[in-house]
Amino acid sequence: MPIQRTNRVRRRPEGSKANAPTRTVTLLNSSKKREALGIKSAKIKRPTKGSNNMKMDVYLEGEEHENVPVYDTCDGVREKIRAFLCQDGVVQAAFLREAAKTFSNGRKIQVNMLNRFLGQKGPNSGNVSSIFYAGYVFFEKMRIRDGKPKTVFREEMEDIWDGVLNWRNHEPGFDRQTRHNTGYLCGPGYVPVxxxxxxxxxxxDFRDSAPSLLSYEEIPEWYQDNIFIRQGYRPESKSTYACLSSWLILLQANFTKSLLGHNTHP
Known part of the structure; x- marks a missing residue:
């Protein structure tokens, strides 16, 4: 019969005399013995799969100054965040801590900031949010770490946002300065898209702003300068501002074509 070892220590009750009887205390030195006696052992926390997936040793140019060029839209970053948080073992708080490491000044990203960003919709809705920039840097490092190639959309974004269109700060990358609800000055009948x-x-906006065209008989006499053109006349605007605005639109179109190298004259 095998002998089971137990550590027994004889202890004398406190305040007792020297010849008082002692009691035996068994020291449990095995987790199985503790479980047999109904004593729960402390659980050892092991890193989950999701937490290991956040470990990245990748450097992006400009990250020390929080100036990494962004080549993705807000909707694209939102889609990546939702897909990442749905993975097994990924905790939202851990993701926010890792994303906040993008900022060197110790800035934190709160849960309400994440929820507000995820609740928005549009390519540039939320472009000034900290989670937009931090999320892009986080997933860009993950892409480089995993050795994944750039998507076609990513390459198109690089061709578009190369610094020419980012007129506010004249730096490459998606515009993170102009808010999505900024007002735009448009000519008559034009809307921002x-x-x-x-x-x-x-x-x-041809649907709402385009005036109905008139026939030769419907226009005033001073407008009837060519009897052979019977249809397609624009009505009188009766507005000096509308007339000057239409001239400005034509000048802008000709100026743009000149910059692009197109000849505007036959």
């Missing part, structure tokens, strides 16, 4: 790359351009 945001494309999938986050660029803001103007477009003529």
């Amino acid at each position: 945001i494309d999938e790359y986050g660029r803001v351009t103007t477009q003529y």
